[in-house]
Amino acid sequence: MVVRDAGAEPVRIGVVGAGRIGTSHARLLAERVPPAELVAVADPRPGAAVALAGPLGARALTDPAQLLAADDVDAVVITASTEAHADLVEAAAAAGKAVFCEKPAGLSLADVDRGIAATDRAGVPFQVGFNRRFDRGFAAARAAVDAGLVGTPQLMRSVTRDPGLANPTAVPPWTVFRLTLIHDVDTLLWLNPGAEPVSVYAVADALVAPDFKDTGLLDTAVVVIRFDNGAIATAEASFSAAYGYDVRGEVFGSAGMVTTGDAARSSLVRYDAAGRHADTVRSDVELFADAYTAELAEFCAAVREGRAPAVTGHDARRALAVALACIESVRTGLPVAPATGPTPAAPR
């Protein structure tokens, strides 16, 4: 007796941008996300798309427009440079493709609003890459909050420490807020469901690469966010952790506390004449391998089911509004009220 069930149709995906995170996403899509079929990779740099797409059995393209025009692409994963995000989201939506865009979805609220409006108009799912929500520990933290185990959040914390600043000259201004702390901001907003941020205070400095401070490079920052339910949150980031990639969260409330995030690479603990030791993870790709897989699986599920994904453009807008308030606070030295109001209606 032989039975064959073809299974559901795959979600055919094109990846735009073959950089570090694009490489990781393309590989996970091809190898770890069963509903996904990696169809094409586009990158203007000669060789980059070929090197990534080839071994994965996908087409390599140099022009993103070609990818967006392809009939055999149902959905695009945008991992291009940050400045290009908003235009690519708009173009992909216009082409009728479902859109996954790495954070931030744009550098200004207007940019993000364009993406929201375009994907709304096209009626396609629009997911933004806040991968931490898919990490087992962070997801369990949110579940504990939802279950009332923490009570009303009162003190919150989110930390991001990158293992190193590879090339200070390549870092655009305000990256620490727009690309790094935007993760922490989203995490804090998400772990305090139903609450609105009402005030933001931020300080930032160039402590890792002080020589580049003149170029606008700030590599270390601390943020305080007050919420309308009373919760006070801190977020902090550094571009240079000697010991690896360190992401942690904490929610303290009226009924208890949850903490999440562990830099240990495995369960191995080693003891010798110098004491007790454990290896630590060195990259987001290592720390968040399962979380990246889960967020891409969620994207495929949303595409298949024709529904809004778990992380939307509105979430991206909200986090960006807080990140922009941080920048304003650093500029003025004063607390700032973030513009997290509802997304303006898209003109039709």
Add this chain to the structure above:
Amino acid sequence: MVVRDAGAEPVRIGVVGAGRIGTSHARLLAERVPPAELVAVADPRPGAAVALAGPLGARALTDPAQLLAADDVDAVVITASTEAHADLVEAAAAAGKAVFCEKPAGLSLADVDRGIAATDRAGVPFQVGFNRRFDRGFAAARAAVDAGLVGTPQLMRSVTRDPGLANPTAVPPWTVFRLTLIHDVDTLLWLNPGAEPVSVYAVADALVAPDFKDTGLLDTAVVVIRFDNGAIATAEASFSAAYGYDVRGEVFGSAGMVTTGDAARSSLVRYDAAGRHADTVRSDVELFADAYTAELAEFCAAVREGRAPAVTGHDARRALAVALACIESVRTGLPVAPATGPTPAAPR
């Protein structure tokens, strides 16, 4: 510009046995092990193969012989009942298929020797399912031993505690040694490379399900193994851990110690009026998801490269010899020398 690279040919795999571990392996092969293509699942129970194969896009068969005869099957993964292992290994090898067999590879040394001889004759890779070697923590433990960070092993420990004994009537005699502690035995042999076990002492009892002791069911056991390099190892197993699935290892030597194994489900730690809490894992499939994936990837790599896999029939034979010595020790109440000598030459 469009470039396509077909990639290497997939390893076409048939799974024999659609039980708990067969289900896990089939899914991992289909969804998480890129070089693998799950082609067929065979299980004599009506419906079991269909239910597993269908959603994964594979053929469902009721007769393993059909699967072994299939031209589009390069390799088989044997997850049938333990008694059938040896015959299936032999038959699969005779059919020219590469063989992955769940542990134990047989219930007697003669059984395992048959499998070794058959796969040797056929010149096909033969891997046995000692998955713990592929766990990140255990692999790091072995790496530390190899790097000399532990020195010469002196005291070793391996623990397996299952979360519950589902059906005491279905447990064959000596399961605690042949199916459970054989994992610990392999781990201990593997973490003490180059050393030979010279003496085994074991005790076992029916503490979880005492009513079934008459049927030969032993659910709790402790083993002491002495090695020719002086190391003294203990292994222990229980079929009923209230808190979940607990596998740990420890190697203490002249230069230090490594410990591995952590029952925590994620990095989340929760605090409330009753103290500090963490959830624990509840199944091997949860604890060893990555390890199972890695062992199946290793099998595919060995098949592609036409080489012996990282865990061989000889490893299976050695671990079984120690497990059988444990059984003899329980029977006699005395220490026993295990028959871990070289595999007898296969008659041609």
Add this chain to the structure above:
Amino acid sequence: MVVRDAGAEPVRIGVVGAGRIGTSHARLLAERVPPAELVAVADPRPGAAVALAGPLGARALTDPAQLLAADDVDAVVITASTEAHADLVEAAAAAGKAVFCEKPAGLSLADVDRGIAATDRAGVPFQVGFNRRFDRGFAAARAAVDAGLVGTPQLMRSVTRDPGLANPTAVPPWTVFRLTLIHDVDTLLWLNPGAEPVSVYAVADALVAPDFKDTGLLDTAVVVIRFDNGAIATAEASFSAAYGYDVRGEVFGSAGMVTTGDAARSSLVRYDAAGRHADTVRSDVELFADAYTAELAEFCAAVREGRAPAVTGHDARRALAVALACIESVRTGLPVAPATGPTPAAPR
């Protein structure tokens, strides 16, 4: 052969204030600090001094002045109510007694300056109760900083969470800064040796006991301190941790990080059907028993050796200056520069 060595003369101590912390200090002095001899306890409340002093073999007094006038008292430990600290320090110094004063050493810089001036004039040691410096974990953190293992501090954190707010009506305004966060401030200043705080931003709210907000009770607060060496520190406090008494510290720098503080009551970890559990400490007296003992031993040593203790009035002044800047920041909603300059010369 019999030999007797009388040992060094004991330091004869009187404790002023038989409240919670006075009780703890008196007992530790009598039972755990060998050089100390508890001679007297003074407390105006009928019965309080008797109940404490009696079982410890000390005199009970109702008038602190009597204690200060006693010839057999070498040194006083001031654990009276906060408002009385400054006057008591001054009076004790005037009486020629060495002075240990619980934090804060006064409610205004002028108060603390009076104490510094008086003890300077009298030439007696003056120690302030920043006990965390004597905790094994915090002391090891400072040692790691001193050894260069952290590099230049860049991001710092100190947390204090009390297990519960016994009586909201009894909490004077700004207690969260003047009595609680002053510990964290001292810790942060001490863990960043040689650096000066240049800016303070603080927010505070009544989240635990909102009904008492009108009375000025703030029970939850977050502080951001910027230092002249670039380090950015956060401190946070809550008056109501459901899980116990939680004090932690973290110093992240160019070479690595140290964290300290663990709420676990012992090394016991318990596992059951609900997962993994550990009991947590419930009071400062439990968490800091050894630290309190060590700080009192340091005081006795300083008295015996006629030298300045490890924590001085100048440290108290500096921490208070930052705490007062926090209050000013909450009042104005703006960052504030703390007045941590050198103590003004005392008029003679």
Add this chain to the structure above:
Amino acid sequence: MVVRDAGAEPVRIGVVGAGRIGTSHARLLAERVPPAELVAVADPRPGAAVALAGPLGARALTDPAQLLAADDVDAVVITASTEAHADLVEAAAAAGKAVFCEKPAGLSLADVDRGIAATDRAGVPFQVGFNRRFDRGFAAARAAVDAGLVGTPQLMRSVTRDPGLANPTAVPPWTVFRLTLIHDVDTLLWLNPGAEPVSVYAVADALVAPDFKDTGLLDTAVVVIRFDNGAIATAEASFSAAYGYDVRGEVFGSAGMVTTGDAARSSLVRYDAAGRHADTVRSDVELFADAYTAELAEFCAAVREGRAPAVTGHDARRALAVALACIESVRTGLPVAPATGPTPAAPR
């Protein structure tokens, strides 16, 4: 108003034996155990008693008999060499002194029986130095067992690893069982209340100092103990842990598990380019400072209250019986039934 309460009369103690543990006990008695008054220290080695007693304000004696004859000594703490224990216990009891004796209370059951008989006859308290029972973690383990949180014990473990073998020539034969593992044996018996050991199997080797094997020095050992309630326990010891002093316990039962013992020196965790690190404790005196203090406090309380202490000569006899069975098992290579029956009636 002045009130003085003289407090209870102190327990006047003489310490016999100014070696490592005698030094520790004498200091704790003088400095950390309030009811104790250290009156005298006796040690035949010239200078040893003086060096210890002098700074503590006690008499130094060279003849233990002098100490036992002293009218101002209520109780003796015996920390002499092991061979002298039994005679000293007998002599002290005959002199009417309460007796605390370091483990083992004797090298043979007859020795221990002599001590039990003598202290019974004299009607004086007799405590033996199983300090681990007073460790916070181990005590919490026993409390959890008593509270039913573990259920019926099924698998147990106790580990002792010493940081180093200072002088192999000075180690009497079977020390690993009689002085080291006797701690683990007592712990296991105590953590399985009401159960009797029925079978002991032990292996031992000279792995740390193999050159001394001929002298009878065994430095590494593993023990398996079966109890009449089904529990199977392992104990292991090594005389040379590179990383410090490591004592751990584990009780796994039908309802859950407890683990205890942590080698970390403080709550400090350090991170650098090589990963995560913690310092480990290096001696029993460091690890068990509080436990030693608590056991001596218990002794004083028993003396004051004229009652049997928490750890008695009968406990010492039971643990020794198991340790002697271990030695017999190593000699014969076979499992041995320990002679833990009731202490024979003392002849009058």
